[in-house]
Amino acid sequence: MPELPEVEVTRLSFAGRIAGARIEAVVMGKPLRWPLGCEAQTLTGQHIKTVRRRGKYLLIDLSGGLLLMHLGMSGSVSFGLHLQPVGKHDHFDMVTSLGTLRLHDPRRFGAVVYVSGEDDPVAQKLLGRLGVEPLGDEFDALVFHQALQGRKTAIKQVLLEGQVVVGVGNIYASEVLFLAGIRPATPALRISKPRAARLRQAIRQVLTQAVAKGGSTLRDFSNADGEAGHFQLDAMVYDRAGLPCKVCAAPIKGIRQGQRSTFYCAHCQKP
Structure with a gap:
């Protein structure tokens, strides 16, 4: 699934x-997941002002909506003057x-959904x-730590939910937690203030690196120019179960959390 880095790279x-x-x-x-809404x-006739991003959504500001x-x-999105003829999987x-x-x-x-603005009820339902x-x-470290204190759920699941911090998808959650030295199954409320600060910094570092690498292409992601991403080639733990940790050489472990694959190093990451 395209995550925040892939959406930002696309933008x-x-x-x-x-x-x-x-x-x-x-x-x-x-038809796509949701109707266009108009x-x-x-x-037709409207002008495109800017293209922004909110989480995994592209926000295309128009002169009238x-x-x-x-x-x-x-x-994936393509943009150009001379695209190929419309294929069966081209829907907009x-x-x-x-x-x-x-x-x-x-x-x-x-999905592509037209709304009057970000305060439109449909937009609020999707973005609110x-x-x-x-x-x-x-993205403040202290506020982040306070938000984690109210959650008993495993920290990786909290990251994936997107309600505390948005856009840390499955690939990046494993990488972020490795960099922060935190086990994926650790309850969020057990993370101390110093560890939360390290986790915040790891989130920013990994996502910034992923954007610089063009995102991750595991199957078919490409940006609007058809270029693949390369972050997955530098992954420290993701999809490396059984292989030696690049830091300590212990075998990387793979588990399932919430029907998603999780990868971590039991030596480098502490509960």
Whole structure:
């Protein structure tokens, strides 16, 4: 699933090129997870102002509203003047004066939703419960520690929920916890203030590195220019069960948490 780094990499790969474009047509394919929320023609004639990100959502500011785009489980975005003809897994084409923005999604768990703004009830339903942005200045160590104190759940699950801090997906949660030296099954409320500060710093470091590496491509992720990510090649623990730890040489362990794979080093990471 595209996580925060992949969504941010996608945004960076086309945001500057589409800003100021006039929407000339919108072509819908098979239905996605949620309806568009308006007639496609409503978007025609509007101008694209900026492209932002909130968690795993792309926010495309229009002259008359806002498009929320989610890549789902396997989606990717392309942008260019000369895209290939529409294929069976291409479900949203927004033709603009500067190029066509296309959502490709084989599993159709992605979505494009039009709302009047971020205060629209539909937008609030999708964005309102998201946690703090991990790469922003508002991600405060003390507030982060206080939020963890009210949760008995395993720290990895808390990270994946996205209600305390948003965007730390499955790959990055394993990597973050390794860097912070914390076992994935450790109850969140047992994490001390100093460990929470280390965990906050690890979240920022890993996600920043992932963005710089173009995200992770495990199967089919690519940015809007069709380029794959390479963060997975530098993973310390993710998908390395049985292999030696790159720090201490102990075998990496693999477990299941909440139907997701988790990887950690029992020597380097403490309960």
